[in-house]
Amino acid sequence: MSKIEEGVATFNTHVENENNNTSCCSSASIVPITQKLIAELIGMYFVIFAGCGAVAVNKIYGSVTFPAVCVTWGLIVMVMIYSVGHISGAHFNPAVTITLAIFKRFPWFQVPWYIIAQLIGSILASLTLSLMMDVTPKAYFGTLPVGSNVQSLVAEIIISFLLMFVISGVVTDNRAIGELGGIAVGMTIMLNAFVAGPISGASMNPARSIGPAIVKNVYQGIWVYIAGPIIGAIAGGFAYNLLRSTHKPLSNELTQTASSNFLKTTS
Structure with missing residues (x-):
C-alpha cells in the first residue's frame, strides 16, 4: 500500500470514529446525516401521498376498492x-x-431528527392531498377508531408487533436474505391492512396518523396511534431478539452489527 493509500485509509478511519463518537452537529457527520434525513422525508412523503391518497380517492370517488x-x-x-x-x-x-435504537441497531442521537423528518414528510403529503382533493370529514384519509379506543389499541399493538417482528427477522439478522427485506415488509403491511384496516385503519405508524390529524385538525383517538405502534414495535423487536441464534450470549447478539440490509443505518 502506498503512502497516499495509507493516508486515505487513516483519514477514513478518523471520519468513521468521529461519526461514531460525536453529535449530529459535528462537521464530520452533518453531510451524511442530512442526506439520510432528506431521504427519509422524501420516502415518508410518497408513502403518505400514495397510501393516504388511495384512501381519499376511494372515499371521494369510489374508484379504489378496499383490497x-x-x-x-x-x-x-x-x-x-x-x-x-x-x-x-x-x-x-x-x-x-x-425500536431499532433500543436494541442498539441505530444511534440514539439520530432518533429525534429521523422522527422530525418523518413527521414533516407526512404533514407535507397530507397538505398536498388536501390541496388536490375536496377532503370532507367523510373522506378523511387519516386513522380513526371504528369501534372503541381499546379495540383499536389492541389491533395496533398486534399488527405493529408483527411488522417489527418481520423487520427484525428479514433485515437485522445476518442469516436472512436482506435483498428480499423490502418485499417482506411491504407484504406484511398489506396483510395487516386487510385484517386491521376495518377496525383501526391499520396505521402501525405514529407519523402516518399524526400528519393527517394536524392538517385536518382531527385528533379523535390520536393517542391510540402513538402508543399502540410504539408498544407493539418494541414488543415485536424484543420477541425476535429472543429467537436469534443461541451460539452466542443474547447480549452479544443484540449488539452485533447486521450485514448489508435495507433498514440498517450507520452513525
Whole structure:
C-alpha cells in the first residue's frame, strides 16, 4: 500500500470514529446525516401521498376498492424501501426508529431528527392531498377508531408487533436474505391492512396518523396511534431478539452489527 493509500485509509478511519463518537452537529457527520434525513422525508412523503391518497380517492370517488387500498400501502412502502433504503435505512416510522435504537441497531442521537423528518414528510403529503382533493370529514384519509379506543389499541399493538417482528427477522439478522427485506415488509403491511384496516385503519405508524390529524385538525383517538405502534414495535423487536441464534450470549447478539440490509443505518 502506498503512502497516499495509507493516508486515505487513516483519514477514513478518523471520519468513521468521529461519526461514531460525536453529535449530529459535528462537521464530520452533518453531510451524511442530512442526506439520510432528506431521504427519509422524501420516502415518508410518497408513502403518505400514495397510501393516504388511495384512501381519499376511494372515499371521494369510489374508484379504489378496499383490497386495492391495502395493496397500495404495501407496494408504496416496498418501492420506497428499495429506492432510499441504502441511504437512510428506510424506516418511515417513528416506532421502528425507536425500536431499532433500543436494541442498539441505530444511534440514539439520530432518533429525534429521523422522527422530525418523518413527521414533516407526512404533514407535507397530507397538505398536498388536501390541496388536490375536496377532503370532507367523510373522506378523511387519516386513522380513526371504528369501534372503541381499546379495540383499536389492541389491533395496533398486534399488527405493529408483527411488522417489527418481520423487520427484525428479514433485515437485522445476518442469516436472512436482506435483498428480499423490502418485499417482506411491504407484504406484511398489506396483510395487516386487510385484517386491521376495518377496525383501526391499520396505521402501525405514529407519523402516518399524526400528519393527517394536524392538517385536518382531527385528533379523535390520536393517542391510540402513538402508543399502540410504539408498544407493539418494541414488543415485536424484543420477541425476535429472543429467537436469534443461541451460539452466542443474547447480549452479544443484540449488539452485533447486521450485514448489508435495507433498514440498517450507520452513525
